[in-house]
Amino acid sequence: MEKFIVRGEVRLNGNIRVSGAKNAILPIMAATLLCSGISVIHDIPYLRDIKVMQDILSLLGAKITRENNTLIIDTTNIQEVEIPEHLMREMRASVFLMGPLLGKFRKVRLSYPGGCAIGPRPIDLHIKALEKIGAQVEEKFGFIEARADCLTGGEINFDYPSVGATENAMMASVLASGSTIIRNAAREPEISDLQTFLNKMGAQIVGAGTDTIIINGIKKLIPVEHTVMSDRIQAGTFLVAAAMTHGDLIIENILSEHLFSVIDKLKDIGAQINIGRNCLRIKAGDLRGVDLKTLPYPGFPTDLQAPLLSLLTIATGTSIITETIFENRFKHVNELIRMGAKIKVEGRTAIIRGVPKLTGAIVAATDLRAGGALVLAALAAEGISEIENVYHIDRGYERLEEKLQSLGANISRHKMD
Known part of the structure; x- marks a missing residue:
């Protein structure tokens, strides 16, 4: 202390x-799970939350190297889809892993996230968004399990423009079949940076920064190099x-x-x-x-x-x-x-x-x-x-x-x- x-x-x-922006880096780090290979991310500050996300990705099977303010993330050998409870409780942003793990592996298991005690931040918007594109979600014994035989594009209408739910929906939808439309999407600049990163990987996304985002699903993404906002x-x-x-x-x-x-x-x-x-x-x-x-x-x-x-x-x-x-x-x-x-x-x-x-x-x-x-x-x-x-x-x-x-x-x- x-x-x-x-x-x-x-x-x-x-x-x-x-x-570089912590609130842009964390979802981008999670998004590296959507492909297999080595992604390089520049302008990464030394922050506790980023270290926690590194620890989670490493436990899932990623190999991460840090060279000054650059992270090199190799997701070739990702096998795990369950996030340890003690790491989930350290950081709210760990919920960003739901979308990419479900999108890539069609399943994910995690506990409720922690983070700053600044008031309730329910993840029901995240869950409803994933269900709209075909996920089956169960909540039991303090854990959330999501599975999908296949993910299919759909329409997601948020009651509130949640940043995290918008980003999770984007990441889960990029490998779904068909098109997904997110309405009443959050408009924060960090969402636009995530769109830039995903589109570099080969995704087809338009609309970030507005209240309507359209994602045309594709079959495969590739690793890329990116400097965060x-x-x-x-x-x-x-x-x-x-x-x-x-x-x-x-x-x-x-x-x-x-x-x-x-x-x-x-x-x-x-x-x-x-x-x-x-x-x-x-x-x-x-x-x-x-x-x-x-x-x-x-x-x-x-x-x-x-x-x-x-x-x-x-x-x-x-x-x-x-x-x-x-x-x-x-x-x-x-x-x-x-x-x-x-x-x-x-x-x-x-x-x-x-x-x-x-x-x-x-x-x-x-x-x-x-x-x-x-x-x-x-x-x-x-x-x-x-x-x-x-x-x-x-x-x-x-x-x-x-x-x-x-x-x-x-x-x-x-x-x-």
Whole structure:
């Protein structure tokens, strides 16, 4: 168990490069199971969730080699279709393996996935989607078993645009016979990156990035080489960090079109943002309160709600945040209150009254994005803060303390007592 110790009130300045997107990498790693052979994936950060996915693929029979930020995945000898329960419980994204294992081997067995405790994330949408293309799914003794003598294209109409269910449906359908239409599909950029990867493998998919995706099934896919998209959530976190510390940052390897809802909101708060080619420059101004609501893409992302809430604790006036995606995504509020924030939560709404300054305290990360938010708060706070349970942060932010140190932050990692 480790913690961060942060001495606050240091302005962040300099250049920072955003790494590959965790939320794109995990389904792409799962998609390598759809073919036999060696796939090469570039710009892979060192993250706990990626290591868990590597462990799962290895136990299924894959041979994985890492060369710096490149993963070489050989799926030639995949034989297992059952995912160990202890690894399923470590990471929500392990559910992505349902689609490719069913698509390739026509069977899969797994337990219910774990991950951050930010509210119920039922997998019924995943199951219903697989059933629409011919899978028989049984849930018993805490396990899910799916089988199919054959998979046949069909129409999948989601009640809610779930990212994971959309990606699972895509991966299960590429080797089905006939055409599959996914309606009310999620539109996140990571889905478009998955489509690019699958189409390189030989799949025939159109529509990712819109609410209707069409997959024409084929008989065989081939291994490929691919560089994943940049991490828009990491980029958004650094944008908020610059604003919160009254800093001046140039953020590289960033696609601004993926972040327009965030950029617009930060401008409303008072930040100055200039968009360049694959980069952004942000300079902080006087911070003022705003209202926002999290929504599926292209709305404001739920994964950046916690960091922005931290920023609003020191903005002038009153702000209101409404969380529409996950019901337990305000767990960081009590920790921010320990630092002097004035926040009241009513159901899925947080009311924030800005204070002139936060003060250092001992706090604990309750999940990945909450942990990131607490680091930002500590950077801006007066005095010294300790942030415990940083393993949550390591799930999605690569060597966060080192990147912040390169920008001038006074932050270090220590063993917990």
